[in-house]
Amino acid sequence: MSVFALILFAMAFFLLSGKASVLIINEHENQHQMNQKFFKFYGYLLLFFGIFACFLVFNHIQWLWLTFLGATSFIMVFFVIGLNRRIN
Numbered sequence: 001m002s003v004f005a006l007i008l009f010a011m012a013f014f015l016l017s018g019k020a021s022v023l024i025i026n027e028h029e030n031q032h033q034m035n036q037k038f039f040k041f042y043g044y045l046l047l048f049f050g051i052f053a054c055f056l057v058f059n060h061i062q063w064l065w066l067t068f069l070g071a072t073s074f075i076m077v078f079f080v081i082g083l084n085r086r087i088n
Helices: 002-016 019-023 029-058 062-087
Strands: none
16 A cells, blocks of 8 residues: 555656646647646645555555545546546
């Protein structure tokens, strides 16, 4: 779980630092602010989930781990769907 927390922190840093704008090549000028809000929202969400993953390193409650991994998977799916909408 600690490796997973590090991955979540790295993704949150990538999204919050503004480096994620390279993912969207054909960006219109009026979309830039909305894309930044999109990346910041998911960056803060992943930061929160990274902190929660650090909490789960010390708590070995199996149903909480599975719920956390399921919620993280759904967030990643929604992130990819939202990113796909912004690219097209």
